[in-house]
Amino acid sequence: MGAYNACAGLPPVLIPLNIRAETPVTYHAPLADMSFALKYGTSLLPALEEGLLGDLTMDDVEAVLAEAGRMAAEVIAPLDRVGDRVGATIKDGVVTTAPGWKEAYDAWRKGGWNGLASPAEWGGQGLPQIVNAACTEMWNGASMAFGVGPLLTMGAVDALNVHGSDALKRSYLEKLVTGEWMGTMHLTEPQAGSDVGALRTRAERAGDGTYRIIGQKIFITYGEHDLTDNIIHFVLARLPDAPPGTRGISLFLVPKFLLNANGSLGARNDLRAHSIEHKLGIHGSPTCTMVFGDHGGAIGFLIGEENAGMACMFTMMNRARLAVGLQGVGVAERATQQAIAYARERKQGRTPGMAAKESAPIIAHPDVKRMLITMRALTQAARSIGYATALALDRAERGADKTARETGHARASLLTPLAKAFSTDIGIEVASLGVQVHGGMGFIEETGAAQLYRDARIAAIYEGTNGIQAIDLITRKLPLDGGAAVETYLAELRSIVDAVNATNDPALGWSGLRLEEALDSLTRATRWMLAHLEKDINQALAGATPYLRLFSIAAGGCLLAQQALAALRLNTDTGSRVVLARFFAENIVVHAPALERAIVEGSGGVLAADAALAD
Ligand SMILES: Cc1cc2nc3c(=O)[nH]c(=O)nc-3n(C[C@H](O)[C@H](O)[C@H](O)COP(=O)(O)OP(=O)(O)OC[C@H]3O[C@@H](n4cnc5c(N)ncnc54)[C@H](O)[C@@H]3O)c2cc1C
Numbered sequence: 001m002g003a004y005n006a007c008a009g010l011p012p013v014l015i016p017l018n019i020r021a022e023t024p025v026t027y028h029a030p031l032a033d034m035s036f037a038l039k040y041g042t043s044l045l046p047a048l049e050e051g052l053l054g055d056l057t058m059d060d061v062e063a064v065l066a067e068a069g070r071m072a073a074e075v076i077a078p079l080d081r082v083g084d085r086v087g088a089t090i091k092d093g094v095v096t097t098a099p100g101w102k103e104a105y106d107a108w109r110k111g112g113w114n115g116l117a118s119p120a121e122w123g124g125q126g127l128p129q130i131v132n133a134a135c136t137e138m139w140n141g142a143s144m145a146f147g148v149g150p151l152l153t154m155g156a157v158d159a160l161n162v163h164g165s166d167a168l169k170r171s172y173l174e175k176l177v178t179g180e181w182m183g184t185m186h187l188t189e190p191q192a193g194s195d196v197g198a199l200r201t202r203a204e205r206a207g208d209g210t211y212r213i214i215g216q217k218i219f220i221t222y223g224e225h226d227l228t229d230n231i232i233h234f235v236l237a238r239l240p241d242a243p244p245g246t247r248g249i250s251l252f253l254v255p256k257f258l259l260n261a262n263g264s265l266g267a268r269n270d271l272r273a274h275s276i277e278h279k280l281g282i283h284g285s286p287t288c289t290m291v292f293g294d295h296g297g298a299i300g301f302l303i304g305e306e307n308a309g310m311a312c313m314f315t316m317m318n319r320a321r322l323a324v325g326l327q328g329v330g331v332a333e334r335a336t337q338q339a340i341a342y343a344r345e346r347k348q349g350r351t352p353g354m355a356a357k358e359s360a361p362i363i364a365h366p367d368v369k370r371m372l373i374t375m376r377a378l379t380q381a382a383r384s385i386g387y388a389t390a391l392a393l394d395r396a397e398r399g400a401d402k403t404a405r406e407t408g409h410a411r412a413s414l415l416t417p418l419a420k421a422f423s424t425d426i427g428i429e430v431a432s433l434g435v436q437v438h439g440g441m442g443f444i445e446e447t448g449a450a451q452l453y454r455d456a457r458i459a460a461i462y463e464g465t466n467g468i469q470a471i472d473l474i475t476r477k478l479p480l481d482g483g484a485a486v487e488t489y490l491a492e493l494r495s496i497v498d499a500v501n502a503t504n505d506p507a508l509g510w511s512g513l514r515l516e517e518a519l520d521s522l523t524r525a526t527r528w529m530l531a532h533l534e535k536d537i538n539q540a541l542a543g544a545t546p547y548l549r550l551f552s553i554a555a556g557g558c559l560l561a562q563q564a565l566a567a568l569r570l571n572t573d574t575g576s577r578v579v580l581a582r583f584f585a586e587n588i589v590v591h592a593p594a595l596e597r598a599i600v601e602g603s604g605g606v607l608a609a610d611a612a613l614a615d
Pocket of ligand 1: 184185186187188192193194195218219220221222279287458461462463464465466467468471
């Protein structure tokens with residue numbers, strides 16, 4: 001027995017009744033917040049005016065987002081719970097997704113969402129990354145377990161489009177763009193996690209231009225499933241004569257089904273899912289152990305050059321890192337919506353002056369208000385950083401000249417670790433606060449708050465752990481262009497603070513001062529980092545994580561302040577935007593000087609940790 005979730009114009013999705021009974025649809029797309037962040041937190045409006053995005057208008061963008069929001073809320077979100085409760089299952093190597101998931105995926109891809117930002121020549125819609133970023137947030141707000149599949153396919157499309165041969169593109173790209181086939185990313189092996197260079201999967205030249213892939217990969221998201229009739233694996237492997245480490249890794253396209261000359265599905269390739277993991281969250285997505293080469297080797301096709309696989313994979317991973325960051329934003333948004341709704345309903349205790357017989361909704365208690373506004377402010381700050389990163393990617397792709405494209409690339413490179421690590425860290429923090437707002441009911445699975453907390457946890461781990469992101473930020477991104485990329489960004493943030501100070505508007509409270517202190521801390525900590533990269537790299541590495549946090553709260557605070565200034569200028573939405581920016585500056589940005597001390601003064605203590613960690 002099932003109930004149909006009717007949604008105009010979309011195929012019905014079957015949801016088992018016993019699960020549906022306890023699963024209210026709890027996600028709605030926060031279109032107003034998203035639009036405000038796009039327009040005033042990320043400078044999308046000037047970008048549209050200068051023609052960076054062709055003839056696209058803000059009305060177009062908002063129309064796309066409204067339609068995506070409907071898809072996310074009405075088709076994907078209702079299936080999130082069944083994904084968590086039933087999960088994906090495996091029998092004899094065949095993986096089956098939860099009831100309703102295939103229908104939802106079909107509806108989603110037929111809507112053209114997979115190819116939103118892919119090139120039109122391959123069946124995509126050619127829209128900018130910034131629009132895709134907002135949509136990615138929504139798919140993942142509706143269901144992280146659903147959203148993680150497409151984000152990998154989109155990364156695969158990028159890698160193939162940039163690095164693949166014409167023949168490979170002709171055979172595979174269009175179906176990946178339309179989502180008719182899904183793509184996967186195979187890096188991890190038991191001994192090779194963060195240290196990708198330790199991987200052992202072998203690739204042997206077959207003598208006919210193809211390769212044979214032999215080995216085992218673990219933790220492969222959507223490595224096997226029933227959502228699409230072919231799965232295109234992007235596999236890192238090592239040739240017999242390859243140099244050691246990351247310089248000896250090549251990238252191969254390895255399809256589940258080989259293609260006949262006319263493009264139709266042919267023989268099954270020599271690869272299989274051995275098992276799927278039992279995990280803390282995102283149960284709807286199968287996480288597979290994959291075996292290649294039971295019968296001599298899976299047929300693989302080289303992407304790019306031999307031994308240059310890491311560069312190709314980085315194309316795939318950089319987009320995926322932003323998208324994983326947007327998973328953090330999406331899950332934080334959903335946790336916030338749910339917590340606010342619960343706090344309005346749940347009555348406990350009295351507020352001062354209330355009659356003895358009455359009881360107040362918990363949202364009336366200042367401590368609960370603090371939790372809720374913290375959730376909202378962290379979410380909106382992370383969203384703004386994510387969208388700013390996406391717009392930088394658009395500048396890198398579409399800038400008018402080489403200098404503009406290089407500047408966009410440098411900005412995207414600088415912001416990507418923030419967009420990934422800060423957003424996924426706050427995804428966990430916000431989901432945890434969501435459990436707290438629900439009290440004991442948050443710990444009980446029925447409300448769904450616990451699921452969000454469980455789901456959020458993985459995003460800080462995959463696509464490069466957040467520790468690795470912090471190391472990437474200080475070792476690769478700060479030194480970009482001799483430090484010019486970060487200096488330019490700091491100067492831009494400084495101009496926002498100057499504008500806050502210039503308004504002198506009492507509604508912004510201590511914002512100007514707190515942001516100024518934070519930027520001073522960030523500037524000093526940046527110089528300290530750059531100096532210590534040269535003279536004592538261990539000190540710098542020990543401070544990497546607090547540095548990423550300091551950078552993120554300073555940048556997030558400025559982007560929220562920019563939105564508050566716009567609200568004041570336009571006299572619109574002033575309540576929410578100004579209060580949020582002020583709260584963030586006075587309660588979160590205020591930690592910046594302490595983080596600076598943890599970096600500059602505390603790193604020595606970290607390096608002395610061995611003494612305290614002895615048995
Ligand atoms: C649900 C799920 C889905 C996944 N999907 C995929 C997928 O589709 N494809 C894929 O290839 N992989 C996938 N992974 C694997 C994931 O990317 C890895 O788990 C992740 O990269 C971390 O590697 P690891 O687990 O080996 O941890 P380790 O590398 O052992 O790290 C353990 C800890 O040590 C820290 N650490 C490690 N090295 C350093 C260092 N040099 N400096 C400082 N700190 C360090 C890490 O930050 C971490 O905190 C998935 C994992 C899970 C759980």
